[in-house]
Amino acid sequence: MFLESTAQVERPYDLTGDFLAGRLRKHLDQDELACVEGLVAHERMLSDQEVLARRAERVDTASILIEGLMFRTIESGNQRFIVGLHVPGDFVDLHGFALGRLDHSIVSVGTARVGVVPHLGIERLMQKRPSLARILWFASLLDAAIHRQWIQMLEQLDAPRRIAHIYCELQTRLELVGKPSTRALRAPFTQYDLADMCGISAVHANRAIGRLRELGLAQIRRGTLYTSDWAALRQYARFDSAYLYADTPFKLAEMRS
Amino acid sequence: MFLESTAQVERPYDLTGDFLAGRLRKHLDQDELACVEGLVAHERMLSDQEVLARRAERVDTASILIEGLMFRTIESGNQRFIVGLHVPGDFVDLHGFALGRLDHSIVSVGTARVGVVPHLGIERLMQKRPSLARILWFASLLDAAIHRQWIQMLEQLDAPRRIAHIYCELQTRLELVGKPSTRALRAPFTQYDLADMCGISAVHANRAIGRLRELGLAQIRRGTLYTSDWAALRQYARFDSAYLYADTPFKLAEMRS
DNA sequence: CATCCAAATTAACATCAATCAATAGACCAT
DNA sequence: ATGGTCTATTGATTGATGTTAATTTGGATG
Numbered sequence: 234m235f236l237e238s239t240a241q242v243e244r245p246y247d248l249t250g251d252f253l254a255g256r257l258r259k260h261l262d263q264d265e266l267a268c269v270e271g272l273v274a275h276e277r278m279l280s281d282q283e284v285l286a287r288r289a290e291r292v293d294t295a296s297i298l299i300e301g302l303m304f305r306t307i308e309s310g311n312q313r314f315i316v317g318l319h320v321p322g323d324f325v326d327l328h329g330f331a332l333g334r335l336d337h338s339i340v341s342v343g344t345a346r347v348g349v350v351p352h353l354g355i356e357r358l359m360q361k362r363p364s365l366a367r368i369l370w371f372a373s374l375l376d377a378a379i380h381r382q383w384i385q386m387l388e389q390l391d392a393p394r395r396i397a398h399i400y401c402e403l404q405t406r407l408e409l410v411g412k413p414s415t416r417a418l419r420a421p422f423t424q425y426d427l428a429d430m431c432g433i434s435a436v437h438a439n440r441a442i443g444r445l446r447e448l449g450l451a452q453i454r455r456g457t458l459y460t461s462d463w464a465a466l467r468q469y470a471r472f473d474s475a476y477l478y479a480d481t482p483f484k485l486a487e488m489r490s
Numbered sequence: 491m492f493l494e495s496t497a498q499v500e501r502p503y504d505l506t507g508d509f510l511a512g513r514l515r516k517h518l519d520q521d522e523l524a525c526v527e528g529l530v531a532h533e534r535m536l537s538d539q540e541v542l543a544r545r546a547e548r549v550d551t552a553s554i555l556i557e558g559l560m561f562r563t564i565e566s567g568n569q570r571f572i573v574g575l576h577v578p579g580d581f582v583d584l585h586g587f588a589l590g591r592l593d594h595s596i597v598s599v600g601t602a603r604v605g606v607v608p609h610l611g612i613e614r615l616m617q618k619r620p621s622l623a624r625i626l627w628f629a630s631l632l633d634a635a636i637h638r639q640w641i642q643m644l645e646q647l648d649a650p651r652r653i654a655h656i657y658c659e660l661q662t663r664l665e666l667v668g669k670p671s672t673r674a675l676r677a678p679f680t681q682y683d684l685a686d687m688c689g690i691s692a693v694h695a696n697r698a699i700g701r702l703r704e705l706g707l708a709q710i711r712r713g714t715l716y717t718s719d720w721a722a723l724r725q726y727a728r729f730d731s732a733y734l735y736a737d738t739p740f741k742l743a744e745m746r747s
Numbered sequence: 748c749a750t751c752c753a754a755a756t757t758a759a760c761a762t763c764a765a766t767c768a769a770t771a772g773a774c775c776a777t
Numbered sequence: 778a779t780g781g782t783c784t785a786t787t788g789a790t791t792g793a794t795g796t797t798a799a800t801t802t803g804g805a806t807g
Contacts, residue, residue, distance in 0.1 A: 289732070307642050309728065316641040328631045331624070336635050336733045363620040367588070370627040374585045377630060378593050380637035384573040385564050387644040388689030391793070423754065432645030434795050439756060455754090455803080471566065475546070476593045648763070680784065694764055696786060712773085712784095 256322055256375065256409055257368055268358055268365065273297065273348035279341040281421070285325065288338045292329040293352050298322065301345025302403075302420065306429075307337045315430040317380065318403065322410045324372050330355055343421035343456075375478060382476045387432055390471065392441035395431040397450065397470035400458050405474050414463065421456040513579060513632065513666055514625055525615055525622065530554065530605035536598040538678070542582065545595045549586040550609050555579065558602025559660075559677060563686075564594045572687040574637065575660065579667045581629055587612055600678035600713075632735060639733045644689055647728065649698035652688040654707065654727035657715050662731050671720065678713035 261269065276299065279285060286292055288307065298321050305317030305325075316337060319325050329335050330352050359366050379402075386398050404418050422430075428438035445451045450469055451460040460466050518526065533556065536542060543549055545564065555578050562574030562582075573594060576582050582596050587609050616623045636659075643655050661675050679687075685695040702708045707726055708717040717723050 305638065307638075309642070309646060312646070314642045314645045316638045316645075328634065331628055331631050332635070332735055333738055336735075337638060359620075359624075363623065366620065366623045366627065367616075370623065370630060371588055373627060373630045373634060374588050377585065377634040377637055378589070380634055380641060381562065381564075381573045381594060384637060384640050384644065385566070385571045387641065388571045388573075388686070389566060389569070424756095425754085429645070435754095436756085436796080437794055440794085443756085478589055478593075481590055681786095682784080691765055692784090693766080693786085696784095697764090700786085 257372060261368070265362070265364065265368075268362060269368075272350040272354045272358060274351050274354070275349050277347050277349055279345045279347065281341060281343050283341045283345075285339040285341065285347065286329065286335055288335050291334050292326065295327050295330050295350045295352060295355065296325050296339070296347040297350065298325050299346045299348050302342040303345055303347075304340045304342055304426070304430075305337050306340050313429050314432070315426065317376070317383070318399070318430070320403070320406045320410060323376075324369070327369060327372065342426065378476045378478065392431060392433050392437055393444040393448075394470050395433070396427055396438065396441050396453075397445060397466050398472050399427070399430055400451070400453075401463070401467050401470050401472035402477075404463065405472075405477060405479075409477065409479055416459055416461060418458045418460075419456065420458065423456075514629060518625070522619070522621065522625075525619060526625075529607045529611045529615060531608050531611065532606050534604050534606055536602045536604065538598060538600050540598045540602075542596040542598065542604065543586065543592055545592050548591050549583065552584050552587050552607045552609060552612065553582050553596070553604040554607065555582050556603045556605055559599040560602055561597045561599055561683070561687075562594050563597050570686055571689070572683065574633070574640070575656070575687070577660070577663045577667060580633075581626070584626060584629065599683065635733050635735065649688060649690050649694055650701040650705075651727050652690075653684055653695065653698050653710075654702060654723050655729050656684070656687055657708070657710075658720070658724050658727050658729035659734075661720065662729075662734060662736075666734065666736055673716060673718060675715045675717075676713065677715065680713075 274294075277285075277296075279301070285296060285303065298319050300321055303319045303323075303325050304315045305319070307314045307316055325339050325347070326335060355365075355369075359369075382402070386395055390398060400418060400420070403420055404412075404414070407418075408414055424438045424442065425435045427442075428435040431438065431441075433441070442453045445453065448469070450462070450466050451458050453459075466472075531551075534542075534553075536558070542553060542560065555576050557578055560576045560580075560582050561572045562576070564571045564573055582604070583592060586592050612622075612626075616626075639659070643652055647655060657675060657677070660677055661669075661671070664675075665671055681695045681699065682692045684699070685692040688695065688698075690698070699710045702710065705726070707719070707723050708715050710716075723729075
C-alpha cells in the first residue's frame with residue numbers, strides 16, 4: 234500500500250531563494266525580478282487560520298504568499314465560504330491595491346509566510362516601469378480564469394469529483410511553481426475546509442472522501458492526499474489544466490518590444 | 491397585478507452615444523474616453539446564440555458589448571456551462587488579449603451589438619497611455635470579484651435563491667450603466683439558460699421559478715422577470731451589491747497624479 | 748498513562764435535486 | 778389554419794445531499 238509513507242512529505246512548499254512572482258517569474262528578466270522582490274518591505278509569519286486581511290477592510294499593503302497555503306473566504310451569517318485557494322508565488326490580495334477594499338478575507342491554512350508589499354511601493358514602481366502593470370494584470374487574469382473553473386466545477390461535478398478536482402488543481406499549480414510530482418500531496422485541509430470549498434456539508438465531504446477511497450482513486454488522511462495514479466484521479470475529476478495557461482508565455486516578450 | 495404590462499420593456503439596453511468603457515467611463519476624462527472609443531475598428535451585430543469567440547481559439551481582437559447580453563460558456567461533454575454574464579459596457583474577451591487564447595466561449599443571449607477592437611490597437615494605446623493599462627486591469631479585477639460572488643452563490647444558495655440572485659445582480663449591473671430601475675427586467679433567458687447558470691437541471695429550474703412565483707417574489711415569463719418588490723427579492727437571494735464596487739472610485743484619480 | 752479536544756466517522760431521517768416521461772403552450776414556417 | 782419545433786410544465790421515482798446526533802479516532806498535553 235502507498236499509505237505507509239507519511240513523513241517524507243511534511244515539508245511545506247516554499248519559493249525561498251527564488252521566491253517571488255511565482256508563475257510569472259519565468260517571464261521576468263533579472264532586473265524586473267529584482268524590482269518585484271525589492272517591493273517586499275518585510276516578511277510575516279502566519280499561524281494556522283490567521284486572517285491576513287479582512288473583508289470590507291481598507292488596506293494599504295498587499296502580500297505575496299511565499300510558503301504555505303491560503304484561502305479566500307467570505308463569511309455570511311455564521312457560515313464560511315471558501316472562494317479561492319492560493320499557493321506560493323501568488324499575490325493574495327492584489328485587488329485591494331486597485332479596488333481600495335477587499336470583497337473577501339484572506340486566511341492562512343496551516344502555517345504560512347508572506348512578503349508584505351506597501352501599496353505605495355507598487356504605485357511608485359508602476360510609474361517607473363509600466364511593464365510591471367502588465368505583469369500584475371496577467372496575475373489577475375489568471376486568478377479570474379481559475380475562478381471560472383471553480384464555477385464550472387461547482388456547476389458540473391458531484392461532491393467526490395469536486396474534492397478530486399481541488400486536489401488536482403492544487404497539485405498542478407504547485408508543480409508550476411516547482412514542487413515535484415509525488416504520490417502524496419500535503420495540504421492541511423480539514424474536512425470542514427473541503428466542505429466549504431465544495432459547497433457541501435462536512436458530513437457529506439466525509440462521505441465523498443470515503444467514495445474516493447472506495448474507488449481506489451485516493452486516500453485523504455490528516456491533511457495529506459495519497460494517490461497511486463494521478464492520471465486516473467484527474468480523469469475522474471474531469472480535470473483539464475488548460476485553464477491554468479501553463480504553456481502560455483503571456484505575450485510578455487512581444488509586449489515588451 | 492403587475493403582470494399585464496409586457497410591451498413597454500422590450501427595448502434592449504444600450505450605451506449608444508456614450509457607449510464605451512461601461513462602469514469605468516465615469517472615471518475617464520474626455521481624452522481617455524475618446525481614446526478608448528477610438529479603439530473600436532467596427533461594430534458587429536450578433537443574432538441569438540451566436541458565438542463571438544470560441545474556447546481555445548487564438549484571437550487577435552477583443553470586443554466591447556454595446557447592446558444586449560452575453561454569456562461566458564464552457565462546453566464539456568455534450569453539456570454547456572455558463573460561467574459568466576455580461577452587460578453593455580463590459581469588455582467580454584479582454585483576457586484573450588493578454589493570455590493569447592480563451593479558456594471559454596463568448597455567446598450572445600438574444601441579439602447583441604459589439605464593438606470590435608484589434609489587439610494591435612490596444613497594444614499601441616497602452617504604450618502611448620500607460621493609464622489605460624490600469625483601466626483594463628480594473629475591469630479584469632471587477633470581473634474576478636463577480637466570479638467570486640458566483641462561486642459563493644453556488645456554494646451557499648438553493649436553486650430558487652440562485653435564480654433570484656442572478657436577476658438581482660443583472661438588475662444592479664444594468665443600473666450601474668444607466669438602466670432605470672423598473673418592476674420588469676427584460677432578459678431573454680430560457681429556463682435552460684438559467685439552469686446552466688445555476689448548475690441545476692432545466693426541470694428543476696422550472697420548479698425553482700415556480701417557487702419564486704409561489705412566494706410572491708417574482709414572476710419569470712418569456713424572457714422577462716416581473717417583481718413588485720426588488721428589496722424583498724434581494725433579501726431572499728441574500729444579495730449584497732458590495733462586490734460590484736459601485737461606490738469605489740478605483741483610485742484612478744490618485745493614480746493618475 | 749490519563750485526559751482532553753478537535754477532527755473524523757457513522758447512522759437515521761428529511762429535503763433537495765436529477766432523471767424519465769408525458770403533456771401543454773408558444774412561436775415559426777408554409 | 779396546419780404541422781413542427783422549441784420551451785415550459787407537471788408527476789413519479791430515484792439518487793444526492795443536508796441535518797442532527799452519537800460515537801470513535803488521533804494527537805496534544807499534563
